[in-house]
Amino acid sequence: MTFEPRGLSPDRSARDLFGAEVRRHREKANMSLRRLAEVLNYSKSHLARIETAESLPYDDLPAKLDACFGTDGLFACLHALARKEPFPGKYRRVMEIESRAAVIETYVSATVHGLLQTPETAERWLRCGHPYAPDAEIEAMVKARIDRQKRLNAPKPPRCWFILDEAVLRRSVGGPEVMHHQMLSLIERGTAPHITLQVLPYTAGEHPEPGGALNLYTVPDEPLVAYVEGSQAGTIIEDRDAVARRRENYDLLRAMALSPRDSEAMIRAAMEDWTPCEPPRT
Structure with missing residues (x-):
């Protein structure tokens, strides 16, 4: 059976948009979650929860993502917005x-x-x-x-x-x-x-x-x-x-x-x- 990743709803909240952008840039770079976790020295399971908006990233992750994907502060900005949202x-x-x-x-x-x-x-x-x-x-x-x-x-x-x-x-x-x-x-x-x-x-x-x-x-x-x-x-x-x-x-x-x-x-x-x-x- 082919694994189907969980669908995302980037228009629902900044937290969801953050996760959707992580997945979009990861797939654009042709990287698996495991490979991204290795590059960032980050937990694969936590990355998976971040992509599906089940968890917020640690404060150091946005800068790592921006450096990895060359996104010039995109993830730092999205993280700042997501942290202001009190509820999923x-x-x-x-x-x-x-x-x-x-x-x-x-x-x-x-x-x-x-x-x-x-x-x-x-x-x-x-x-x-x-x-x-x-x-x-x-x-x-x-x-x-x-x-x-x-x-x-x-x-x-x-x-x-x-x-x-x-x-x-x-x-x-x-x-x-x-x-x-x-x-x-x-x-x-x-x-x-x-x-x-x-x-x-x-x-x-x-x-x-x-x-x-x-x-x-x-x-x-x-x-x-x-x-x-x-x-x-x-x-x-x-x-x-x-x-x-x-x-x-x-x-x-x-x-x-x-x-x-x-x-x-x-x-x-x-x-x-x-x-x-x-x-x-x-």
């Missing part, structure tokens, strides 16, 4: 929808929603999901995630409704200190008049959204949009009937969850459970 192309549209939403309703089953994560929690989850990413890339992704939260403190913030699965309070992410800080942050966020937090307890039993995350976005003068996300992929849903089913599912989750007051009590109890132990005195 596949997430950019949902982030754009989120930025315009007047009402944001979410349920997450495995982790704290990105709009509520502390920097420490965000770093732990991003490092877990991108184990081979360099520190600079992780730092950029953490900053992008935390920057999203600025809308919650804006003069006219969106009305937000967050439903957290009880598992979010029990699964250790980063250890007791990180978890304690995250629980405290949730309690503080929940005091804002435009934010409602509810916990879906284990005792609620089975429910219609058992895995991943469900987000509903109400944008003024536009139809309701749903976004469902698993561990490896996310899908924007705009079909009216499909969105209506997600709306019904979310309303059921809201009815099954604890009240905001009881939810705060559960979060406070979890925070106490995650209180870091003091080292023994010597």
